[in-house]
Amino acid sequence: MEFIQKKTADNAAEHFLAKAADRGTKLAWDRFEGQLPECGFCESGLSCRDCLQGPCISHPFRDVNKRGVCGKDKDILAVQTLLKLVLKGTMASLDQVSDFVEGVASGAVKPKDKAEADRIVAGIEALLKEGGAGMKKAFPKDLLAAWEEAGIYPQGVAKDLFKASQKVEGGVAGVEETLFWAFKAALLGAFAQRLQGGLKKAVFGAAPAEIEVNMGILKKDTATILLYGRFSPVLKAKIAAAAAKKKVNVAGVCTDPLLSPYVFAPVTSYGSQELPLMTGAVDLIVTGDQFVHPSVAAIAAEYNTVVVPTETLKGRNPEAFTNEIVEKALNAFQFRSSVARDIPEAKESALMGLSAADLDVKKIAVALNEGKIKGIAILAGTNNVKFTQDLPFVTMAQEFLKDDILCISEGDASVSLAKYGFLNPRQCGKHCGDGVAKLLKAAGSNLPAVLDLGYAENGGVAEFLFALSAAAKKAVKELPVLACFAEANRSAEVAEALGLVAMGVSTFFWPSLPVTGSPKTMEALGKLCGEKFGARLIVHTDKKMEPLAKARMILKVFNRVEDPILKDHPWTDWKTQG
Numbered sequence: 001m002e003f004i005q006k007k008t009a010d011n012a013a014e015h016f017l018a019k020a021a022d023r024g025t026k027l028a029w030d031r032f033e034g035q036l037p038e039c040g041f042c043e044s045g046l047s048c049r050d051c052l053q054g055p056c057i058s059h060p061f062r063d064v065n066k067r068g069v070c071g072k073d074k075d076i077l078a079v080q081t082l083l084k085l086v087l088k089g090t091m092a093s094l095d096q097v098s099d100f101v102e103g104v105a106s107g108a109v110k111p112k113d114k115a116e117a118d119r120i121v122a123g124i125e126a127l128l129k130e131g132g133a134g135m136k137k138a139f140p141k142d143l144l145a146a147w148e149e150a151g152i153y154p155q156g157v158a159k160d161l162f163k164a165s166q167k168v169e170g171g172v173a174g175v176e177e178t179l180f181w182a183f184k185a186a187l188l189g190a191f192a193q194r195l196q197g198g199l200k201k202a203v204f205g206a207a208p209a210e211i212e213v214n215m216g217i218l219k220k221d222t223a224t225i226l227l228y229g230r231f232s233p234v235l236k237a238k239i240a241a242a243a244a245k246k247k248v249n250v251a252g253v254c255t256d257p258l259l260s261p262y263v264f265a266p267v268t269s270y271g272s273q274e275l276p277l278m279t280g281a282v283d284l285i286v287t288g289d290q291f292v293h294p295s296v297a298a299i300a301a302e303y304n305t306v307v308v309p310t311e312t313l314k315g316r317n318p319e320a321f322t323n324e325i326v327e328k329a330l331n332a333f334q335f336r337s338s339v340a341r342d343i344p345e346a347k348e349s350a351l352m353g354l355s356a357a358d359l360d361v362k363k364i365a366v367a368l369n370e371g372k373i374k375g376i377a378i379l380a381g382t383n384n385v386k387f388t389q390d391l392p393f394v395t396m397a398q399e400f401l402k403d404d405i406l407c408i409s410e411g412d413a414s415v416s417l418a419k420y421g422f423l424n425p426r427q428c429g430k431h432c433g434d435g436v437a438k439l440l441k442a443a444g445s446n447l448p449a450v451l452d453l454g455y456a457e458n459g460g461v462a463e464f465l466f467a468l469s470a471a472a473k474k475a476v477k478e479l480p481v482l483a484c485f486a487e488a489n490r491s492a493e494v495a496e497a498l499g500l501v502a503m504g505v506s507t508f509f510w511p512s513l514p515v516t517g518s519p520k521t522m523e524a525l526g527k528l529c530g531e532k533f534g535a536r537l538i539v540h541t542d543k544k545m546e547p548l549a550k551a552r553m554i555l556k557v558f559n560r561v562e563d564p565i566l567k568d569h570p571w572t573d574w575k576t577q578g
Contacts, residue, residue, distance in 0.1 A: 005387075005388050006388045006391075007029045007385075007388065007389065008271065008272060008388060008389035008390065009388055009389060009390045009391040009394060009420075010214075010268070010269075010272060010346075010389060010390055010419055011344070011346060012214055012215045012216070012268070012275075012344040012346035012419075013215075013268065013271075013272040013275055013389065015344050016272075016275045016278045017029075019278060019342070020278065023302075025278070025299060025302065026295075027274055027275075027295075028271065028274065028293065028295070028385050029385050031295075032385040032386070040060075041057045041058075041517075042514065043512075043514060043516075044060050044078070044514060044515075044516045044517030044518075045077060045078035045079075045081035045082070045513070045514035045515045045516065045517050045518060045521075046058040046059070046060055046074050046077050046078060046517040046518075047077070048068050048072060048077050048080075050080075050168050050169065051069075051070065053069040053070065054068065054069065056068035056069055056070075056072070056077075058072075058073060058074035058077050058517065059074070060074060060516075060517035070170065074517050074518050075174075075175050075518040075519070075520040075521055076174075076175065076178070077517070077518070078514065078515040078516075078517050078518030078521045079175045079178045079179055079182075079515065079518060079520075079521045079524075080167065080168045080178060081514045081515065082179070082182055082494070082513060082514070082515050082521065083164060083167060083168065083178055083179075083181060083182040083185075084168060085491045085494040085495070085513075085514075086182040086185050086186050086491070086494055086495045086498055087161060087164060087165055087182075087185055088491035088492075088495075089186070089189060089490070089491035089492040089493065089494050089495030089496070090161065090185045090186060090188055090189035090495045091161065092189075092230070092290050092490075092491065092492045092495075093189035093190075093192050093193055093196075093457065093492065093495070094128065094157070094161075094188070094189065094192055095290075096196070096230050096231070096232070096290070096457055097124055097192045097193070097195065097196045097199075097457075098128070099231065099232035099234075099235075100196060100199060100200075100232055100233055100234065101121050101124050101125070101199070102232075103232050103233070103234025103235065103318075104117060104121055104199065104203060104234065105121060106234075106318075108234050108238065108318050109203060109234045109237060109238075111202055111203040112202065112203065112204065112205050113201075113202045113203075114202075116198075116201075116202040117199060117202040117203050120195055120198045120199045120202055121199065123135065123195055124192065124195050124196075124199070127154065127156065127188075127191055127192060127195065128156060128157050128192075129156050129157070129158075130155070130156050131153070131154045131155035131156040131159065131160070131188075132153060132154040132155075132187075132188075132191050135191060135194075135195075138194065138466075139466065140466060140469055140470075140475065140476070142475045142477075143475075143476070143502075143503060143504065146502075146532060146533055146534075147187065147502065149532075150180055150183070150532050150533075151180060151184070152180050152183045152184040152187055152502065153184075153187070154184065154187050154188040154191055156188075157188070160184050160185055160188045161185055161188065163181070164181040164182070164184060164185045167181055175518070175520045175521055175524055176524060176528060179521070179524050179525075179528070182498060183498055183501075183502050185495070186495045186496070186498035186499045186502065187499055187502055189492075189495050189496075189499065190459070190462060190495075190496070190499035190502075190503075193456065193457055193458065193459035193462070194459035194462055194463065195459075196457055196458055196459065197454070197457075197458035197459040197460060197463065200233060200259075200458055203233075203234075204233070204237065204259055204260045205260045206258075206260065206353070206355060207260060207353070208258075208351055208352065208353040208354045208355075208358055209258055209263060209351075209352060209353055210349055210350065210351045210352075210425070211257060211258075211263050211265050211266075211349070211350060211352060212265055212347050212348065212349055212350070213265060213266045213267075213347070213348055213349075213350050213415060213418045213419055213423075214266075214267070214268065214344075214346040214347050214348055214418075214419050215267055215268055215275070215276055215279060215343060215344045215346055216343065216344055216345050216346045216347030217251060217265045217267060217347055218251070218267065218276065218279055218281040218282070218343045219249055219281065219343075220281060220341045220343060222247070222248070222249045222333075223246075223247075223248045223249065223283050223284075223329045223330050223332070223333035224248070224249045224250075224251065224281055224282050224283050224284075224329070224333075225239070225243060225248060225249070225250045225251075225282075225283065225284050225285070225286060225325065225326075225329050226250075226251055226252065226253055226267060226276060226282050226284075226285045226286070227239070227250065227251070227252045227253070227255050227264055227285075227286050228252075228253050228254060228255065228273065228285050228286065228287040228288065228291075228292045228296065229253075229254050229255060229287055229288035229289065229290050229291045229292035230254070230255060230256075230288050230290040230291055230457060231255075231286075231288030231289075231290075231310045231311070232310070233256070233259055234318075235310060235318060235321075235322070236255070236256075236259055236262075236264070237259055237262060238318055238319070238322040239286060239322050239325055239326070240259070240262035240264070241262075241322075242322040242323055242325070242326045243326050243329070244262075245326075246326050246330060248326055248329050248330065250262075250264060251264055251265045251266070251267050252264030252265065252266055252267065253266065253267050253268060253273050253276060254269075254270050254273060254291040254292065254382070254412060255288075255291075255455075256454070256455040256457065256458070257352060257353075258352060258353040258454070266415040266418070268415070268419075269382070269383055269389070269390065269412050269415040269416045269419070270291060270382035270383040270412045270489065271382070271383025271384070271385060271389040271390075271487075272383075272389060273292070273293055273296065274293060274295055274296055274299050277296065277299045277300050277302075277303055277305055278299065278303065278342070279341060279342050279343050279344075280303055280336075280339045280340050280341045280342055281341045281342075281343050282300075282303070282305050283305060283306065283329045283332040283333045283336060284305065284306040284307075284308060284325065284328055284329040284332050285300060285305060285306070285307055285308070286308045286309075286310060286325060287307060287308070287309050287310065288309075288310050288311060289309075289311050290490075290492070291382065291412075291490060291492075303336075303339060304332070304335065304336050304339060305332070305336075306328050306329070306332045308325055308328065346419070348418060348419055348420070348421055348423075348424060349423075349424045349425075349426070350414075350418035350423035350424060350448070350452070351423055351424070351425055351446070351447070351448050351452065352414060352418070352423060352452045352454070353452065353454050354444075354447075354451050354452055354453055354454070354460075355453065355454065355460055355463065355464070356453075356460075356463050356464045356467040356468075358444060359443050359444050359447075359451070359464075360442065360443045360444060361443075361464070361467045361468055361471045362471045363439065363442050363443050364376075364406065364439065364443055364468060364471070365468055365471035365472035367406075367435070367439045368468075368472060368479065368480060369472060372404075372435045372438070372439065373404045373405065373406050373435045373436055373439055374403065374404050374405055374435075374480065374558045374559065375405050375406070375480035375481060375482065375558040376405065376406045376407075376408060376468075376479070376480065376481045376482075377396070377400045377405050377406070377407050377408070377481075377482055377483075377484060377554070377558075378408055378409070378410075378461055378481065378482070378483040378484065378500070378505065379393055379396060379397065379407060379408070379409040379410075379413045379414075379417065379450070379484055379486065380409070380410050380411065380413050380456065380461070380483060380484070380485050380493070380496065380497075381411070381412070381413055381485035381486060381487060381488040381489070381493045382411070382412040382413070382487070382488065382489045382490060382493065383412065383416065383487050383489060384487040384488060384489045384510075384511060386487070386511050386543070387486075387487040387510070387511075387547075388547075389416075389487075390416040390417075390419065390420070391547050392486035392487050392510070392547040392550065393409075393413055393416045393417050393486050393487070394416070394417065394420050394422075394547075395547035395548055395550075395551050396484060396486055396547065396550070396551045396554070397409075397417055397422050397431070397449070397450055398431065398551075399548070399551035399552065399555060400551065400554075400555070400558075401431045401432045401433060401436055401449055401450075402431070402432070402433045403433060403555055403558070403559075404433040404434070404435035404436050405436070405555070405558055406436055406439065406440075406451075407422075407449070407450045407451070408450070408451045408452075408453055408461070408464065409423075409450050409451070409452050409453070410452065410453050410454060410455060410456050410460060410461055411454075411455045411456045411457075413486070414450070414452040417450050418452075422448065422449050422450040423448045423449075423450055423452055424448055425446045425447060425448045427448070427449065428440060428447065428448050428449045431449035431450075432449050436449075456492070456496055461500075462499075462503065465479075465481070465503060465505065468481075475504060475534070476503055476504035476505060477504030477505075477533065477534030477535055478504075478534075479504075480558060481505050482505065482506055482507070482508065482554060482557060482558070483497070483500045483505050483506070483507040483508070484507070484508045484554065485497055485507065485508070485509045485510065486508075486510055486547070486550070487510060487511075488509060488510065488511070494509075494513065497509055497537060498537065500535075501529055501533055501535045501536065501537050502533050502535075503533075503535075504533055504534050504535045505535050506535040506536045506537075506538060506557075507535070507536075507537050507538065508538045508540075508550075508554060509537060509538065509539055510540065510550070511543070512539050512540060512541045512543075513537075513539050515539065516539065516541050522539065525537040525538075525539065526538070
């Protein structure tokens with residue numbers, strides 16, 4: 001390796017690293033080390049396999065720009081690499097919302113508010129076919145104007161994703177136009193997520209809940225099902241209902257933990273998703289495709305754990321399928337009685353699933369306007385083996401909170417933070433500076449240090465941002481809000497990051513995106529996005545930058561202090577560095 005770092009900050013996860021080594025079980029960290037050194041052309045976005053004349057590469061340092069066989073230069077190669085990531089990420093969002101709509105339309109679930117559910121289903125179908133024309137009232141006018149001027153307002157799958165995907169097939173589009181196609185696709189996914197959040201509320205209801213997280217929640221003496229990744233909420237609810245009748249425990253990994261009245265307690269976060277299987281306490285896993293390592297199948301086989309995929313070529317009767325899953329879990333529990341259980345004691349309480357409606361957004365706006373807090377940090381994304389698991393999130397939350405930056409989180413970032421007590425209301429006081437501590441007492445009932453706004457697939461962050469913008473009577477881009485993907489991994493996170501930038505939130509992104517070989521693309525993500533949206537996507541290339549250094553760099557932005565290592569400062573009212 002280029003440098004040595006600890007694999008994980010999670011003691012429960014670390015417990016299994018030595019066990020895996022003794023057994024010869026290869027984990028994500030081992031496979032990453034086996035891939036080193038990484039290809040510099042791929043890492044910087046300067047490789048291409050879009051046709052059968054390649055693969056082609058360009059050169060990031062030579063003055064003479066080496067072109068692909070078709071004529072793509074390094075700038076087009078890099079920006080098209082970004083576009084492909086965004087297309088994959090947006091399709092992931094659309095796939096899940098489509099499954100949700102199909103489940104509701106089939107009558108497999110009875111919505112709490114049928115009229116609202118029907119309205120949202122119609123809205124989703126219209127979005128996919130015709131675009132977001134019917135959603136304009138849901139967004140601030142200044143954002144609509146910026147999106148329409150840039151030509152990125154969503155027009156439906158055919159005009160957004162189909163057309164955008166053809167930019168990698170050929171044509172003469174330059175960096176700016178290709179980048180805007182990526183933003184157009186990202187916004188389509190963001191619109192779908194916002195509608196999915198509304199549909200979830202209409203079908204299942206929505207309320208925050210205090211739940212337990214980490215591997216200590218697993219049970220030795222009860223049949224246990226783990227739900228892995230994103231798949232239809234309707235199917236998840238039916239599995240939970242069938243399991244409850246048979247007293248089978250159901251928990252989750254990389255999946256929305258709240259689906260009222262059911263809770264799928266998060267057993268771990270993305271980077272350590274293989275490890276719950278090594279406890280021996282998991283009898284069956286139900287896996288979607290999104291956010292699930294293919295390796296879980298092999299590790300499950302080592303421990304005689306049954307694997308049931310949800311996404312297959314042939315359809316299944318949902319009722320029969322869920323009953324089959326529960327019966328298989330019960331049978332596996334009996335069959336696996338001789339498998340040793342090794343469950344760490346690690347367990348933490350977390351308040352999850354907050355929304356803008358659960359918070360006094362007006363008081364948050366007043367605190368911002370009066371300088372009682374310095375800003376708001378959005379902590380998002382999953383884990384990446386290139387970093388010490390969870391450490392970037394934990395370090396940033398610690399540094400931000402004590403410097404009076406309000407922290408909100410979502411998805412797997414929330415799970416990472418929950419493992420260390422940041423979502424436990426009873427530990428709020430030990431993490432926060434005076435300004436944040438006073439605001440949290442005023443803004444809601446029994447709030448934790450970090451506010452979880454649910455999984456990204458439900459659009460909770462966008463809902464909060466627009467509510468805050470209205471309460472503060474300022475555009476989102478005028479608010480001191482920054483997003484940080486501290487150890488991002490999946491293409492869905494790239495799409496979400498571009499969506500946040502388009503909404504006016506400057507966003508820090510690690511690891512560096514595969515665009516660093518293109519000076520024009522890097523400049524466009526800063527200067528062009530700043531001009532069009534009032535926000536930038538900030539990509540750093542220093543692989544050895546420690547989490548504390550990253551946190552302090554971002555704090556300088558909140559404090560308007562110039563930093564020589566930060567070329568693309570999202571705001572202009574800098575102070576001189578003291």
